[in-house]
Amino acid sequence: MGNRYTLSSSPKATLRQHLESWRGRKFTDAELDGFDLKNVLGKSAVITVIHHERSGKIYADIKAIAAIPKGTKPASLAGPSVMFSLEPGEYEHEVYLSLSDRLRGVIAASPEFQAVSPSDTREQPTGR
Numbered sequence: 001m002g003n004r005y006t007l008s009s010s011p012k013a014t015l016r017q018h019l020e021s022w023r024g025r026k027f028t029d030a031e032l033d034g035f036d037l038k039n040v041l042g043k044s045a046v047i048t049v050i051h052h053e054r055s056g057k058i059y060a061d062i063k064a065i066a067a068i069p070k071g072t073k074p075a076s077l078a079g080p081s082v083m084f085s086l087e088p089g090e091y092e093h094e095v096y097l098s099l100s101d102r103l104r105g106v107i108a109a110s111p112e113f114q115a116v117s118p119s120d121t122r123e124q125p126t127g128r
Contacts, residue, residue: 001049001060001061002062003018003061003062005018009027009032009035018062018064018065019035019040019065021064021065021066022040022045022065023067024066037083038083041081042077042081043074044068044074045065045066045068046065046066046068046069047062047063047064047065048063048064048066049061049062049063050063082095082098082099083095084096084099084107086107086112086113086115086116088115088116091116091117096117
């Protein structure tokens, strides 16, 4: 389950809308300028999931994100937190290799990946 987000702070961007609903208020310009996505890694949230059929398969997508109710104990992480970036200077090949073959395939097809990954380290996913 998951969503693909465009790294955009536009008021119409789903990423921004989800982050604002999660924090319970809109970002100020100053908050947006200093916001780092790494700050939300490992944080608990309530998510609304919708299921839909596409090409004969059922998919689960995140429709909304909200803060956990006050007094609720945050859940423990089921696995490690991973931050992967294709921003220049932030790409880490070891993190890329730790991702599933399917996700690496999506990433490898992007022009952003071609720009940051040395050609001798590009491995084609095997279909895991």
